[in-house]
Amino acid sequence: MTKENVQGAGEDEQQAQSKKALKKQQKEAEKAAKKAEKQAKLAAEQQEADEDDFAKDRYGISPMVQSQQKLDRALVRVQDLTPEKAEQQIWVRARIHTSRAKGKQCFLVLRHQQFTVQALLAVGDRASKQMVKFAANLTKESIIDVEAVVKKVEQKIESCSQQDVELHVERIFVISQSEARLPLQLEDAVRPEGEGDEEGRATVNQDTRLDNRVIDLRTTTSQAIFRLQSGVCQLFRDTLINKGFVEIQTPKIISAASEGGANVFTVSYFKTSAYLAQSPQLYKQMCICADFDKVFCVGPVFRAEDSNTHRHLTEFVGLDIEMAFNYHYHEVIDSITDTMVQIFKGLRDRFQTEIQTVNKQYPSEPFKFLEPTLRLEYKEAVAMLKAAGVEMGDEEDLSTPNEKLLGRLVKEKYDTDFYVLDKYPLAVRPFYTMPDPNNTKYSNSYDMFMRGEEILSGAQRVHDAQLLTERAMHHGIDLEKIKAYIDSFRYGAPPHAGGGIGLERVTMLYLGLHNVRQTSMFPRDPKRLTP
Amino acid sequence: MALRELSSLEKFLGLKKPNKYSTQGGQKVPVLQNSNGPALIGLVTIASHLIREAKRPELLGDSAEQRAVVQQWLEHRITRLDNCSKEEINIILKDLNRYLEDKVYLAGNVFTLADILMYYGIHHIVVELAVQEKERYLNVTRWFDHIQHYPGVRHHLPPVVVLRNRIYPSGRH
Numbered sequence: 001m002t003k004e005n006v007q008g009a010g011e012d013e014q015q016a017q018s019k020k021a022l023k024k025q026q027k028e029a030e031k032a033a034k035k036a037e038k039q040a041k042l043a044a045e046q047q048e049a050d051e052d053d054f055a056k057d058r059y060g061i062s063p064m065v066q067s068q069q070k071l072d073r074a075l076v077r078v079q080d081l082t083p084e085k086a087e088q089q090i091w092v093r094a095r096i097h098t099s100r101a102k103g104k105q106c107f108l109v110l111r112h113q114q115f116t117v118q119a120l121l122a123v124g125d126r127a128s129k130q131m132v133k134f135a136a137n138l139t140k141e142s143i144i145d146v147e148a149v150v151k152k153v154e155q156k157i158e159s160c161s162q163q164d165v166e167l168h169v170e171r172i173f174v175i176s177q178s179e180a181r182l183p184l185q186l187e188d189a190v191r192p193e194g195e196g197d198e199e200g201r202a203t204v205n206q207d208t209r210l211d212n213r214v215i216d217l218r219t220t221t222s223q224a225i226f227r228l229q230s231g232v233c234q235l236f237r238d239t240l241i242n243k244g245f246v247e248i249q250t251p252k253i254i255s256a257a258s259e260g261g262a263n264v265f266t267v268s269y270f271k272t273s274a275y276l277a278q279s280p281q282l283y284k285q286m287c288i289c290a291d292f293d294k295v296f297c298v299g300p301v302f303r304a305e306d307s308n309t310h311r312h313l314t315e316f317v318g319l320d321i322e323m324a325f326n327y328h329y330h331e332v333i334d335s336i337t338d339t340m341v342q343i344f345k346g347l348r349d350r351f352q353t354e355i356q357t358v359n360k361q362y363p364s365e366p367f368k369f370l371e372p373t374l375r376l377e378y379k380e381a382v383a384m385l386k387a388a389g390v391e392m393g394d395e396e397d398l399s400t401p402n403e404k405l406l407g408r409l410v411k412e413k414y415d416t417d418f419y420v421l422d423k424y425p426l427a428v429r430p431f432y433t434m435p436d437p438n439n440t441k442y443s444n445s446y447d448m449f450m451r452g453e454e455i456l457s458g459a460q461r462v463h464d465a466q467l468l469t470e471r472a473m474h475h476g477i478d479l480e481k482i483k484a485y486i487d488s489f490r491y492g493a494p495p496h497a498g499g500g501i502g503l504e505r506v507t508m509l510y511l512g513l514h515n516v517r518q519t520s521m522f523p524r525d526p527k528r529l530t531p
Numbered sequence: 532m533a534l535r536e537l538s539s540l541e542k543f544l545g546l547k548k549p550n551k552y553s554t555q556g557g558q559k560v561p562v563l564q565n566s567n568g569p570a571l572i573g574l575v576t577i578a579s580h581l582i583r584e585a586k587r588p589e590l591l592g593d594s595a596e597q598r599a600v601v602q603q604w605l606e607h608r609i610t611r612l613d614n615c616s617k618e619e620i621n622i623i624l625k626d627l628n629r630y631l632e633d634k635v636y637l638a639g640n641v642f643t644l645a646d647i648l649m650y651y652g653i654h655h656i657v658v659e660l661a662v663q664e665k666e667r668y669l670n671v672t673r674w675f676d677h678i679q680h681y682p683g684v685r686h687h688l689p690p691v692v693v694l695r696n697r698i699y700p701s702g703r704h
Contacts, residue, residue, distance in 0.1 A: 365700070388662055389692030405662055408698040 055128040059135070061174040062145070075145070078112040081162045085150045092117075092146050092167065093175065095218075097186070101136030108135065109160060110146065110167070114220045114357060116160040119148060119167040126170060135169070141178035141186075141215075147171040183212040189219045192361050206517060213522060213531050224357035225519055228347060229507045231354075233298065235346040236319050239339045245294040245321070250283035252276055252300060256481040263305045265314075276302035279500060281432075284322035285461055286488045288496045294323045301502075306526050310515045311453065311505060315524040319506075322498030329434075329444050329460035332497040336458070337373035337420060340448070340501075344369050344418070347510060355511065364512025367417050367451075374419040376410070378442070381421055384409050395425040395441055407452020422446045424459075431475040432468065434460040448499070450509035458499020465489040533561045533574045536651045539686035540578055543647070544585035552577075558614075575605045578644060590644045597638050604637050604645035608652045620656055624668045627653075631670035635677070642681065650678040654688050666699050 076090045094110035094117075101107075104123040109116050121127055121135050138144065148167035156163040188202045189209065195201070209216040216222060237247065253267065253274050265276040280297050287295045301318035321339070325331040344367060347355070355366075382394055385402055388409060392402065410419055426435050426443040436442040445459030462468045465486050472479060472486070479486070507519040517523040522531055534552050541549055553562045555572070563571040563580070571577050582590050592598035615623060631637075637645040657665070657675050665672045676693040679685045 387692065388694055401661075408662070412696055412698040 053128050053130045055126070055131040058127070058171045059131045059173065061177065065175060077115075078110060078117050078162065079115040081117050081150060081165050081167070083152050083164045086152045086165065087149065089147065089149050089170065092148065093143065094146070096138055096140055096142050096144060096178075098140065099136055099138060101132070104129070104132065106132045106136045108138075108169075110144075113223050114353075115162060117162040117165065117167060118157050118160050119146060119169050121169040121172065131172070135172055138174065139178045139180045141182060141218075142174055143176040143178075145171075145173045145175055182215065184208055184215055186215070186219055189216055190221050190361050192363070206515065210517060210523065210528065211531075217521070220357050221361045224354035225507065225511065225513075226521060228351050228354045228358075228511065229503065229519060231347055231351050232343060232503060232507055232510075233317075233319070235343040236296075236339065237298070239342040239346075240294075240296045240321070243294065243335065243339070245296050245323075246292050248284070248287055248292070248295045248297045250277070250280040250297055250299065252302070254282075263303050265302050265304045278303055279318060280320050281500075282485050284320055284498060285432075285485075285496065288322055288324050289463075289488045289491075289493045293494075296321045298503075301500075308526055311508070313504065313516055313520055313523055313525055316505075316516075316520065317503040318500050319503055320498065320500035322496060324494040324496040327495075329495075329497040332458075332460075333375070333420060333422070333446060334372075336456070336499055337375075337448070340418065341369060341371055341373060343506075344510070358511050358513075362511070362513055367510050367512070368411075368415060369418040370414065370416045374410070374414050374416050375422055376419060378421055378423050378425065381406055384413075395427060397425070397428040403449065403454060404452040407449055410449075411452075417451045418449070420446055420448050429459060431471045431477055432459075432461050433471075434462050444497070446499070448501075450506065451512065453505070453509055455505055455509065456499045456501045458497065460495065460497040463489055463493040463495055533559065535687045536574065536648070537561060537577060537581070539651070539684075540581055540647065542686055543683040544581060544587060546581065546585055550581075573609075574648070575609060578605075578648060582644060589641070590647075592638055592643055593641065597641070597643070600638050601643045601645045604649055608645075608648050612649070612652045623653075624656070624671055628668040628670045631674050636674070646674075646678050646681075647684055650675065650684065651688070654691070658689070658691050662694065663699050665693065666697055 073091055075093045076085070078092060078094050081092070092110065094112045097109040097111035097116055099106065099108045106121045108119040108121070110119050121132055123129050123132050146167065146169055148169045150165050151168050152164060153166050157166065184204045185202070189204045191201060191203045193203055204216070217226070241247070253269065254277050255274060264278055266273050267276060268274075279301055280299065284295060284297065297318075297320050299318060300315055302315050303312075304314060305312060321336055323332045323335060348367075379394070381398070382392065385392060385406055388405065390402060390405065398406065407417075411417060423436060423442045424445045424447065425441060426433065427441075429443050429445045434444045436444055443459060445457075447454050447458075448456040462471055468486050468489060469479065472482060504516045504519045504523075508514075508516050511519075513519065517525070534554070537552060538549060550563055553564070554560060555562050560572060561574055561577055563577045565571060571580055579591060582588065592601040611619070612623060634640075636642050637649060653671075653675070657671070660668075672693055675691065679688070679690055
């Protein structure tokens, strides 16, 4: 480099330096300007906030309800907000389903169980800007108390359950605030599967639902499902009580496995171990031998089956029936099928709202049944399957695909989703099943099906100690383990029969759902132990 | 397998004297030694020869267009249907189902050798289908049932049961 260049470079350097300095100055100036702007903004906001908030005492976060006072205030339920209440000023406690601010207005949708209503808060002489802003910033799912005037609307609000009214909010207080980030969005949780894929919107998968069951249970669909399930239980009890049955409670901690050793949970019992009952079978029968004639029980059933299918749980609610009869076990079948029909009718007549709500997310065909209930013999069923091209032995048990196919064939031929299959082969039934008197290869046992899936397994029981011992030995069962059971038949036992259904499975099949976990509030399966 | 087909075809055509066939190669391609000429090799070649022998040329198609369609299906049988993999089965059934939507037989309205050989070739697939799948490929099932009941065709093959009525709700497969 020549001196000139060096000098030039030096000058350049100086110029560069001054350029740098200029840039730096500019940057700092910008920064300062921004800071000033921000401060000015804050000051303005502060001013705004301090501006006379004339509605200050009509909104806010209430102190935690620790039962400080007994307010004589009636809270109206969302489902009771109808045009009859127009112009009335009422209090409502509900959750914030959605909130949307638009300029000087805030639209809220309030939800309680299956019902939603629109609420409106607008800046005016009753609400200040700060109040509307407060409402718009409330988090979803927060529980709020709202005092509002019920107003009739000309155009139906399609998106809410209460379509003919909306609330004009006077006061709004937060009773329990929700965290802003929800583990799942309720709109996503009720979206039908197909719609989700088509419109590219999210649906919530089953595991997420079950992990956050408390939120998932708030959805309209879940509320409907479990209300209907409660109805099933209630109809079961009512129908049987009316038939003269007695409700019994059976022990769940037992000393010997009742159905067979493999699928039973063991618990430690002081110095030894015990088992969780796989069914109330043995105790139902002992009650019959104790002259209760007709008994039923509702209680948990524990099956340690490592089956990860759509219809198996390790713990479920069993609705069990046992009945002494006069001369023929068909008397019992008739009683059970009549009970089921009463349950179906009761659900159809009293739970239409719930059925429709579930169908919105999970469409299905309405449940069909015949009166009197259709009863087919096992031989007929095998013939129907063979006519449809299935290859199976006459005394072979029905596999699940064959059961489903049979269900479809029966539906097509008889137009019913509910039927009984009578006279199963003896070889595929438990040891306490009474053999058919006319044909040793068959038995007095029956299964009942809903929508092609088995819901009840039952039979006439062996009530003779001698025959029972023979059958047990034939099945290779250790007689010592069932000594108490056999003994209960030594002192006069009436002929009896019965069966048991699973509450979750019946609800699932009645509604046409596809996974039993949807109808179990906190399901238990080989992979799930919480919540 | 091909030999049994040829023997059934002979019976169908009413040919009095059954021919003696041999096979060649790992694929067991049928060969017919002709006394007055070179050997005939291949299922389609031999079948066409038998048809001419039985003086039933209409079974190969009446018009030029029909003959072309028949040849197309015979080729389809040998090249795509025979020894197809599991994944291809659904594609073949779907295509055939769509093709048969508006046709009674493969060549349109007349029964031809294409129906016979396609029936023989597709039997092992249809016999394994579940009722629901048979309803999904409704046209294939309808054509199959028709051909298996055609007098004289179904010699060596067991009948496949086809239900009269649909038992699965449509559009819900």
